[in-house]
Amino acid sequence: MVIHETPRLRLRELGTEDAAFVLELVNEPAWLRFIGDRNVHSLEDARGYIERGPVASYAKNGFGLWAAELRSDATLVGSCGLLRRESLPYPDLGFAFLARHWGRGYAREAAAAVVELASERYHLERLLAITSPGNDASKRVLEAVGFYHEKSFRFIETGEQLEMDARELA
Numbered sequence: 001m002v003i004h005e006t007p008r009l010r011l012r013e014l015g016t017e018d019a020a021f022v023l024e025l026v027n028e029p030a031w032l033r034f035i036g037d038r039n040v041h042s043l044e045d046a047r048g049y050i051e052r053g054p055v056a057s058y059a060k061n062g063f064g065l066w067a068a069e070l071r072s073d074a075t076l077v078g079s080c081g082l083l084r085r086e087s088l089p090y091p092d093l094g095f096a097f098l099a100r101h102w103g104r105g106y107a108r109e110a111a112a113a114v115v116e117l118a119s120e121r122y123h124l125e126r127l128l129a130i131t132s133p134g135n136d137a138s139k140r141v142l143e144a145v146g147f148y149h150e151k152s153f154r155f156i157e158t159g160e161q162l163e164m165d166a167r168e169l170a
Contacts, residue, residue: 003066006113009106011066011080014054018067019046021076024098031096034132036158057084063122065094068110077101080110082118082127087156090166091118092128095141102137111145119169129165130155139165 003011014022023046025031026038040049057064065081078097085092093114097107118124129147131138147165155162 004113004117005071006109008071009077009110009113010069010071010074011110011113012069013058014050014065014067014079016047016050016055018050018076019043021067022046022050025079025096028096028099030099034135034138035096036160054081060084061091063091063117066114068095068097068106077106078110080107080114082114082122082124085157088128088130090126090128091122091124092130093118093142093147093167094129095138107138107141108144111141115145115167115169125168125170127167127169129167131163131165133161133163139163 001013003013020043023040023043026040026049038049040046054064061084063082065079065083067076068078068080069076078095078101080095082091083094093111095107095111115127118127129142131142142165147167150164150166153162153164154160
């Protein structure tokens with residue numbers, strides 16, 4: 001299901017038919033470094049990851065991580081969306097793009113669209129974003145779409161020291 005379109009991108013729900021793309025994305029060096037190993041090492045693992053993650057979130061929250069594909073030819077370039085984590089007081093913006101598509105502004109375009117959706121469609125008051133220290137590219141995207149650094153914190157889900165950015169929507 002298509003969620004939103006921007007001038008160059010289409011955000012749509014991920015499904016198990018996207019397993020090959022997800023397998024590649026979650027095993028990119030930047031994903032492994034900044035997000036972490038999700039133990040997705042086969043198409044079967046990827047299908048399970050999609051079902052337990054994005055698809056379950058769509059059912060429970062009405063939103064989740066969405067596929068970001070080019071409107072021109074439906075090439076999958078990344079994912080971007082809203083996550084609802086039990087350990088955080090507000091939903092957070094998440095995004096990841098295949099390295100071969102970096103430097104074209106797709107992350108910024110998708111993130112701006114998701115911020116707009118968070119406010120206008122989902123009526124959220126506030127959004128968070130969490131990043132690993134040193135993930136300067138993601139920090140630049142967050143700053144470009146209006147986030148500000150809120151604090152460093154220890155993420156209860158993983159024990160990692162992370163950075164939290166925030167954006168008021170109301």
